[in-house]
Amino acid sequence: xAKRFLSGNEAFALGVRLARPQVIxxxxxxxxxIVVEKLSEYVEDGSLKAEFIHVESEHSALSCAMxxxxxGARAFxxxxxxxxxYMTECLPYAAGGRFPIVMMNANRSTAxxxxxxxxxxxxxxxxxxGWIQAYAENAQEALDIALMSFYIAExxxxxxxxxxxxxxxxxxxxxxxxxxxxxxxADEFLPPYRTKNKMSLSEPKNLAFxxxxxxxxxxxxxEHLGVLNARTVISEAEQRFGKIFGRHYTGLTESYRxxxxxxxxxxxxxxxxxVREITDKLRAEGKKAGLLRIRYLRPFPxxxxxxxxxxxxxxxxxxxxxxxxxxxxxxTNVNSALQKAGINIPTSDYIGGxxxxxxxxxxxxxxxxxxxxxxRTVKFLGTGxxxxxxxxxxxx
Amino acid sequence: MAVNAKTLNETEFFxxxxxxxxxxxxxxxxxxxxxxxxxxxxxxxxxxxxxxxFNFPQxxxxxxxxxxxxxxTASMLTGIEAGLRAQGITDFHAVGxxxxxxxxxxxxxALSGAIDRNDDILYICYDNEAYMNTGxxxxxxxxxxxxxxxxxxxxxxxxxxxPKKNMFEIVAAHGIPYAAxxxxxxxxxxxxxxxxxxQIKGTKYIHILAxxxxxxxxxxxxxxEIAKEVVDCGLWYLAEYENxxxxxxxxxxxxxxxxxxxxxxxxxxHLTDEDIKVIQSSRDAKWEFIHRNxx
Numbered sequence: 161x162a163k164r165f166l167s168g169n170e171a172f173a174l175g176v177r178l179a180r181p182q183v184i185x186x187x188x189x190x191x192x193x194i195v196v197e198k199l200s201e202y203v204e205d206g207s208l209k210a211e212f213i214h215v216e217s218e219h220s221a222l223s224c225a226m227x228x229x230x231x232g233a234r235a236f237x238x239x240x241x242x243x244x245x246y247m248t249e250c251l252p253y254a255a256g257g258r259f260p261i262v263m264m265n266a267n268r269s270t271a272x273x274x275x276x277x278x279x280x281x282x283x284x285x286x287x288x289x290g291w292i293q294a295y296a297e298n299a300q301e302a303l304d305i306a307l308m309s310f311y312i313a314e315x316x317x318x319x320x321x322x323x324x325x326x327x328x329x330x331x332x333x334x335x336x337x338x339x340x341x342x343x344x345x346a347d348e349f350l351p352p353y354r355t356k357n358k359m360s361l362s363e364p365k366n367l368a369f370x371x372x373x374x375x376x377x378x379x380x381x382x383e384h385l386g387v388l389n390a391r392t393v394i395s396e397a398e399q400r401f402g403k404i405f406g407r408h409y410t411g412l413t414e415s416y417r418x419x420x421x422x423x424x425x426x427x428x429x430x431x432x433x434x435v436r437e438i439t440d441k442l443r444a445e446g447k448k449a450g451l452l453r454i455r456y457l458r459p460f461p462x463x464x465x466x467x468x469x470x471x472x473x474x475x476x477x478x479x480x481x482x483x484x485x486x487x488x489x490x491x492t493n494v495n496s497a498l499q500k501a502g503i504n505i506p507t508s509d510y511i512g513g514x515x516x517x518x519x520x521x522x523x524x525x526x527x528x529x530x531x532x533x534x535x536r537t538v539k540f541l542g543t544g545x546x547x548x549x550x551x552x553x554x555x556x
Numbered sequence: 557m558a559v560n561a562k563t564l565n566e567t568e569f570f571x572x573x574x575x576x577x578x579x580x581x582x583x584x585x586x587x588x589x590x591x592x593x594x595x596x597x598x599x600x601x602x603x604x605x606x607x608x609x610f611n612f613p614q615x616x617x618x619x620x621x622x623x624x625x626x627x628x629t630a631s632m633l634t635g636i637e638a639g640l641r642a643q644g645i646t647d648f649h650a651v652g653x654x655x656x657x658x659x660x661x662x663x664x665x666a667l668s669g670a671i672d673r674n675d676d677i678l679y680i681c682y683d684n685e686a687y688m689n690t691g692x693x694x695x696x697x698x699x700x701x702x703x704x705x706x707x708x709x710x711x712x713x714x715x716x717x718x719p720k721k722n723m724f725e726i727v728a729a730h731g732i733p734y735a736a737x738x739x740x741x742x743x744x745x746x747x748x749x750x751x752x753x754x755q756i757k758g759t760k761y762i763h764i765l766a767x768x769x770x771x772x773x774x775x776x777x778x779x780x781e782i783a784k785e786v787v788d789c790g791l792w793y794l795a796e797y798e799n800x801x802x803x804x805x806x807x808x809x810x811x812x813x814x815x816x817x818x819x820x821x822x823x824x825x826h827l828t829d830e831d832i833k834v835i836q837s838s839r840d841a842k843w844e845f846i847h848r849n850x851x
Contacts, residue, residue, distance in 0.1 A: 215634070219627055227631070230636060231640050232643065366621045368622045372612075
């Protein structure tokens with residue numbers, strides 16, 4: 161293991177190299193480009209033995225990855241924003257085909273208006289596509305998720321594609337110190353991809369077929385169970401990872417000082433670091449603040465959220481997406497988890513960071529302060545603070 | 557040894573499917589797979605052949621086969637070829653079978669990308685000159701004058717107003733190692749071209765005209781005849797592109813009647829003598845080009 165000063169993209173690319181993908185399909189889009197640039201360099205210098213395919217679009221990037229996966233090859237691609245949306249047709253296709261492709265998505269705003277900076281509307285809009293969705297907080301976690309993602313996706317009881325999300329620029333382009341495992345350690349962690357779900361010359365198959373009304377539901381149920389099974393496999397992968405690399409992760413969520421917290425802020429991705437600092441600051445002032453970081457949006461951590469929030473007086477979601485005409489989608493999901501668990505505390509939703517807008521420490525402190533009022537609101541941060549719409553009442 | 561009716565593989569790789577009687581496309585797929593053999597790995601996008609061949613649990617390919625997205629025939633072939641090669645497997649043929657819409661319209665970008673990379677794949681376009689699977693809508697390979705369900709023949713407009721897109725030369729303009737045109741009416745010529753493509757490294761493209769009795773308005777036992785006639789009257793041609801040169805494979809001594817060819821098909825029945833003249837003179841212009849530029 162060696163410490164290196166790495167951007168999120170570079171860290172992720174190193175993690176991918178350690179996973180030895182056999183086929184990489186690449187199409188550039190800001191702020192993902194460095195990942196595919198780095199991987200092309202690794203192929204050039206011989207440190208990664210993979211077929212590197214210069215596809216002509218994101219649709220072809222994922223279509224090519226599906227082709228590779230359909231013959232049992234380990235496949236990787238990366239995208240962002242408009243590119244993710246351009247390949248949208250292929251997302252449920254890969255999931256329905258049970259092709260365990262790993263794709264990095266550099267979270268970026270979606271047009272219009274054009275904007276290259278980070279928010280999570282791109283990936284959150286694809287929650288229903290059947291992919292596992294992870295959100296990294298920092299470069300180290302990005303690298304570690306890159307390596308773990310193949311283990312999780314390819315596990316026979318999962319066999320589901322994996323989207324690893326990194327906040328555009330804030331994480332993809334920011335340099336931090338990260339430990340880079342050795343290839344020997346990585347090989348010990350990650351076995352080669354083996355599957356029966358492939359076309360082989362010795363055992364020909366017809367794949368990606370049609371299934372009419374009488375059999376369609378059972379295929380969809382199995383797909384759903386595959387994503388749900390990722391819950392246990394993520395936990396298994398992290399235990400295995402911890403033993404080999406000495407770094408430990410906490411499954412679908414990470415709780416920080418939530419045990420006795422009165423007011424909990426739920427968020428995901430790179431903003432969690434700042435929320436953690438504010439939590440410490442408020443704790444030092446005697447306020448019972450807590451952070452619940454969502455690491456995986458699919459499978460969704462219903463139980464983990466309920467367990468963390470159960471004894472709080474109020475909770476808020478801070479998220480970089482909005483489902484227009486309703487509320488933030490993470491908020492919708494969180495409320496569903498609480499309702500199912502019979503927890504009825506006030507929750508609020510704060511939409512922030514859209515198009516890369518900075519979320520300040522003061523704004524996060526402001527959210528914690530408003531939590532003490534125990535209201536139910538949906539607000540856009542940085543727009544003057546007025547409540548945004550009647551929908552928050554309907555969410556009660 | 558040249559492949560012909562006598563030497564053709566007896567094994568069937570595409571059978572038990574639900575294609576319409578007289579389907580030219582299914583014949584092209586069946587024959588091509590016999591030439592390519594059991595190690596063909598076939599990609600078929602959304603379209604007639606995937607709709608008739610992949611209805612779980614009735615799966616109709618004896619070799620490996622997969623449905624791609626509509627636009628993704630070539631890109632999925634690329635992934636399959638790279639994926640097998642990355643595992644040290646080389647004794648296979650990655651082959652795509654896409655219709656005219658899947659090739660000349662929605663799949664053109666991915667096909668262009670694959671040719672640009674010179675991926676080692678064979679792409680076969682079975683051209684039945686419209687979106688037949690969805691009920692006969694115009695594609696960019698629908699010929700001038702043809703009536704489809706989106707180019708109705710009425711008082712104001714008499715069917716499709718645009719000529720067929722020239723896929724063969726578009727593909728050749730990429731500098732592809734091998735491209736060819738074919739017709740199910742000249743099946744020996746098609747088999748020879750598939751056999752040839754099988755030996756060539758890099759991207760290969762074969763464009764085979766494949767009549768659709770349902771969409772063309774012909775009798776189901778007239779498929780082969782009409783597929784011969786389209787070549788004989790000069791509205792289609794058998795050619796190859798190789799080493800940067802075009803080569804004509806068959807030159808009819810004398811063209812048969814364009815009018816007779818068109819009038820046999822209900823999709824053209826509304827055409828006036830004037831329309832037929834327009835089609836005939838565009839044929840003549842094409843053949844002038846062929847004589848000038850093809851060997």
